Amino acid sequence: MPKQTFILNGKTTTVNVADDVRVLWVLRDVLGVTGPKYGCGINVCKACTSHINGKAFNPCSVRVGDLKPKDRVTTIEGLAKTAPGDLHPMQQAWIDLDVAQCGYCQPGQIMAAVALVKKVRREGREIEESDLDSIRNICRCGTYVRIREAIQQGASQM
């Protein structure tokens, strides 16, 4: 069984698993890191959204064999450590605005929001309504209104 090595939430991690197992299942079923959720397995619902080298990606659609040893994978569990303070400002905004209902999609929503804010900053601008409209993460409880408010608040603290 091949050894797979990558950096997970700041720690170099090695795991014995076949190349073509998707990263989502390596995280959830092998390593027990369950913050990224399964909602579709085909990169549509975005519930598993995590970061690779600081950018949003969906581990349901990446073979673990395609990760390089220096690739930094950050899940919701590791997000707080990427910013000063107890929680990432986006997590704090989610709490302040009481966004979550069932909470199943929210790890993915938060990871997507952080990456989106960084992306528009790279483009030299701030979040606009059209950026919020572009978020594909689904929330079946319909918390979208508070998600939009929380992203604005979280961005202001990032």
Next chain:
Amino acid sequence: MTNSFRHEPDGPDTADAAGLQRRTFMGWVLAGATLTVAADLGLAQKAEAVVPSGPQVADLYDLEDAQTDSALPTSQLITIVINEDGTASFEMPRTEVGQGIITSTSMIIAEELDLPIDKVKVTMAKARQELAFNQLTAGSNTTFSTYTPFRVAAAIARQQLLEAAAILLGTQADRLITTGGVVRDTLGNEITYGDLAIEAAKQVVEAVEVVLRGEEKFRVIGKPQNRLDSRDAVTGKKKFTTDLQIKNALPTMVCRPPTHLGKPVKLLNTSAISRMPGVTHVAQIPTGIAVRAKTFGQCIDAVRAMKVQWEDGSAANESDDTILEELRAAEIPMLVPEVPGLAKTIETDCVFAFKSSAALEPYAAIADVRSDKATIWAGIKSPIFAQNQVAAITGLPPTAVTVNVITGGGSFGHKLFADHIKEATEASKAMGVPVKLMWHRADEPRQGRLHPMATSRVRATILAGEVLSFEQRHTSVLTDFEHGFGEILTNVADELPSQLGNYTLSQSVFALTQQMPYNFGVLDQLLNETVAPGDALSERFSTGSMRNIYSPDVCTAAELTVDKLAKAAKMDPVKFRLKYLKDPRVKAVLRKVAEEGNFGRKMAPNTAQGVAIHKEYKGCTAVLVEIDNRPATVNRDLGPETVTGPRVTKVVLAIDAGLVINPRGLEAQMQGGIMDGIALTLTSSNHFENGRFLEASWDNYFYTRQWNVPFDVEVHIMDTDSKTPGGGGEAAVGSTAAAVACAYARATGTNPTYFPIQHEKPLAFKPKSFVPPVPPSPTNGLSRTY
């Protein structure tokens, strides 16, 4: 107790309204190592006892009453334990699926116990057979049915702590006060609840009486409270069923038939599948071929590789069109003939497509079936029903079956059923090992629970601006209530209003939930449901309720008709409704949204406002929406399999929900219900074609997405003098769906007749394969980062 919600002339319960005479309740102190108190769940407000004559059943005695009354004769004890660390523990016999009842229940206990809310530890009770009908989470009934018993238990705990403290402090209980989990005397001496937990404990059961605190003294109830699990939700710590690490419960999935509710005959390549990477077990179960592997990814690969001989489902030759023909044939004629002469007849005839009630968390259950016992972990709103199902499958007595209730990742009707639990039980039994069974997303809209296809027809007559009659005929594919509603209603059959005597179960539910709160002369609403000849119940379609049972469809057809009547009467839609509405509470919410939303303001071409009202669950809502149907909006191209279309740009909702425990939670339920209502009218449905539902992904089943979300959503919670909590989980859905339909009709100048609007448009996605039944896992994720 519910009179204040009603408008009949009987008058309110004067004692309570005046707030002077408080009712004394009875409860128990149980034997325990620390203080343990109990109250009877049957203390729920006695539902409306007198059934005055009236035009409609639900006006007088609605589903909340039926559920609550059914609980009375079988109710059992719920207990609160005061722990040595000063916390209070409570096992709630209801299921949290995102609606916020752990938080609101904690608030109720914190209020009556004078304990900080973070010291109230509410968990979900395992299945308890003795609770019978009182462990079902449905019909927005939780707060209504549990508010009083939960308060009584907490008040008894506080009273016992005071009495124990009085002995220790050498004083009398009525000279002590409680605050923040501490008992204090007038000299400033303090004892914490934790220090009293053992002192206050009893060795024998004692019955005690307690008087509840007056609502005017509430400090927690009615104040906005954030969810208690929000930190866990945003840090990834919140655990759902598939997140649990149960020893040896490996990932398990099921290869399912191409047709809806088809059955497996035989797996043709068993040995090849058994040798696939990671696979440990393969077994045939009644719904398909189950495979257990080290990861879910390997289960998906195995499911895709299976060659299976299938038996078609019994609707294999049917499609949307043939089911609609069947519904048309079953429609019941209207009573009032078309009126000749001067009266004008207004007709509405709407079709509502099948819809999937799937939550984002797919059906998932862990099962460990042994020869002498079975243990289940799952999100389930009917745990006793599930326990009985597991017992039936395994041949074990229900007492040997433990059903652990796990927080659900949404429900919307799906988790009322035990489909996932039954499958996990079958798989574990067949394989002889524990399983963590999960449905693939593609399985959910194709084989999971559906809101049934229906037609709703209305005929109203109007003469000289006065409405003479209003008849509605709702015809639906059968709705499955096997999860316990059936027993609930049968259980109270003797107490039901006599009008229900000859109704079927579904018709009873319909009559108990539907209310037309208008003075429309001859008023009549009826349901008929279809079952194919020779078919047993629920064998043809897997159906159920979906964040409301009939209301969104019924309300949409009715409110579209009200708009037409207003037009015929040459009246403004708000003024027309205000003229005919019976209930001052409904009028008040409508006035509120009309004012706050500036109803009647001048709108640009292809944009319009719409209003609608809905009355159910001892409360009422009004919704005003603005819709943008301009080509630049409708034709937004946001990529493949992305439905844009008309956009609801603004929503103003007002709700009178009676006594509100947590306004912040209620606002969240309204915001979510609004998103559901928008999807029901504009985008979300299942297409049925040759026995197969085409949808298999969230980019096929178009629930509201960010690009459909209104820019402006306002929720107004009405002040009310009611002391009874209503229901919130479903209240916003019907009125929003109807208001969007009314706005769409106005903006387009059309008479929409098929919902959602998107359903009749060209299919906005390419259907995924049926054999294999799940799509391949993509590998291109690294090229789609941002």
